[in-house]
Amino acid sequence: MWLINSSIGRKLVMSITGTFLVLFLLFHSIMNIVVIISPSGYNKICTFLGANWYAIVGSGILAGGFVIHILYALFLSYQNLIARGKVDYAVSKNQKSVDWASQNMLILGTIVFGFLALHLYNFWYKMQFAELTGIHTGIFDPSKGASFVADLFSNWIYCSLYIVWLSALWFHLTHGVWSALQSLGLNNKTWLPRVKVIANIISTIVILMFISIPIYYLLGFK
């Protein structure tokens, strides 16, 4: 199977799952911003995307995308480590044109994944999971999303944790978005700088929408 055996095939899998996850983030962030505009509207979205069949199928596909992206990342990183050889350079300097994020995608990805576990516990476990199983895991009704958000972000430690998490995600996305297009072959000399700018814009929009929520609560608006 060339999607596993060839290097470009493996990169194709990384870029397609990555693009899919970026689209999810865009969708997720647009939904989240509603909590600032209208908490009752946000609760309606939470009810709509509760334990319905379409939400469950969607979550399943999403989890699959994450798993494939992470497994391939580990597989690729392991192979790249081997390809580097046993002896390391004694003196090695970075080039100015090389983005810091591009050389630290695995570390950034690990940070993102670590916080994801916390995030799933904070929200998913108390909302969709509670609704699915009927077990009461949170202090509010599972469909009262806005109350969960307000409760969690009334704690400044959680606000800062989420800001750190989202910053790592921003770095991951600035390299990931244009890199996905490059791996798909959708790039050339003219479009290379443009694609990089587009990647920065997309990642900044997504992260700004996400990060505005903890900042909103941190600044004391309720």
Added chain:
Amino acid sequence: MEKSINITLKIWRQAGPKVKGEFETYKLDNISSDSSFLEMLDVLNEKLIKERKEPIAFDHDCREGICGMCSLYINGHPHGLDGETTTCQLHMRRFKDGETITVEPWRSAAFPVIKDLMVDRGAFDKIIQAGGFVSVNTGGVPDGNAIPIPKIYADEAMDAASCIGCGACVAACKNGSAMLFVAAKVSQLALLPQGKVEASHRAKLMVAKMDELGFGNCTNTGACEAECPKAVSISHIARLNREFLSAKFKD
């Protein structure tokens, strides 16, 4: 203006492919700032021979930046700090008096050290070989203008063809990936009508060979382009991806 500098060299010495190597330090006085880096190494080797010591093995040939034979990872950069130059085009005026210069061989699993600073870059030849032939019509000599080629394609193909196959891309890459080299070699033919006949076949064979020889996976850091002595663009890598993926989807 010519002046003399005294330098300290930390050079990787390794007797053979299977032997453990280590750094050795050499002091070199009165090196002309006008001499090239390789001339400086020649001076050091002359000195070592006079002292009845083993001279340092390093690759070099044309010494004018076109053969791709010289390598050397100097002070953390393949071919030294200067952009768009090979090691043979690097001059001692770029170093300060009293400076310590670290010289290492290319480090990559696919480029095993033969001796000291010399590495086996035969893997590149195997990739070229895997690419196969280019079909040409035999018979009378065709008119040079019979095949129109847009200038932008001709220029792109020439830019790709400027790759000298030195392996700096692999040496600079944190993943030990040979994608820039393979991309240049695939692009220079894929862009021209003469090379179109076997284009998809060639992309598949060369990528398969590259993977087989143990080069890493490209993660688009762009370190290769930054260190390439011929400034081959990573946009060629996008073309290689495109050629390879469309060939695979056609199958």
